[in-house]
Amino acid sequence: MTAVALTVNGKAVTGDVDPRTLLVQFLRENLRLTGTHVGCDTSQCGACVVHVNGKAIKSCTVFVWQIEGANITTIEGLAEPNGPLHPMQEAFREHHGLQCGYCTPGMIMTAIDMVNRKGHELDDPTIRHELEGNLCRCTGYHNIVKAIAAGAKAMKGHVQVQS
């Protein structure tokens, strides 16, 4: 077993884990943050995307001890429990960017990372290229692309609640 300490959605957390524990397992099973999903477990689908020190990564492809001390944001950390949704979440709701919702947490975390790197004016080809690591079996992507373009604009001036 190995001891780990991280900051998750602004809170300090610790754990004593088998070295094989992946970040996504730690989030879901130890912290019960089940908003982060496992779609493939083969690093391809992006359902497990979270932010590690502000960067989108696939949490199924990193051992939790590898990022000891890091600052993690998951889908649960984007908005206050009873407060308004994050502008990107709101844009997915408004533009019907989800059907079953399984891919959505990863899509939203990837979309916010995209805005952080590429700015608020995102055209279709940019969004589609940036979404190469996120699969959706339901929507056919059109509304996801629309939602991200709108969410990117709406994020202007938005201040992240935690972390």
Next chain:
Amino acid sequence: MYAFTQHRPATVRQAASLLTKQEEAKLLAGGHTLIPTMKLRLAGPKHLVDLSKVEGLSGIEMKGRSLVVGAMTTHVEVETSPIMKESIPALAGLAGKIGDPAVRHRGTIGGSIANNDPNADYPAAVLGLGATIITNKRRIHADEFFKGLFETALEDDEIITKVQFPKVNKAAYVKFPNPASRYALVGVFVSKRSSEIRVVVTGAGANGVFRVTTFEEALKKRFGPKSIEGLTVPADGMASDIHGSAEYRAHLVGVLARRAVAAAA
């Protein structure tokens, strides 16, 4: 996944000594090849020697006429580095086409080169620019480094620390990504440095990355896409699988080589 013990050395020397002392030890860089392989139980190292705490293994700097890239430099760092975009834009562009943004945030140049996947992108640039791989033991020229599918000149306890890329006059990389995996179904890297011309193919060869000397000779007369019009590579020696036949890959080599030369010229 099989159980293992993890180690987090602070220096290259400590990492190397762990590799020699521990039975069945393996280096861990970005983990974006090794972790999926371990999940499938295709790899089962008893010890993982993580390089992320080792000092001085990442970053990009200009040294004379060469760009030196640390082994732990991530794909996104190469993609967005101002000095890389200025000096070897083809290499920055190649890094930006690897996988997807999340993969580029973790994957490293050292891991990619050490792994030598026949469909990986970096081996094309390393061979295509005539780079030098610097390890804890020696310097290895790209021509001597890649030894076939997933095989390299690296010894068991050898660690890549840096890759040194010479600046060239012209270079370009054109990739036909596998629509599912984003790895190169075929990718062609071309470069021209004074009289030295290189045309390197990844993804297509049954034995990994290779140079196309017939194209290189033709381009010596004039470096333009017309010089290699009509030239082909034999389908014999190309990989063939559900993603594409040997004939199809051989055809793509010609098409992509012309596009790469046009982009570089």
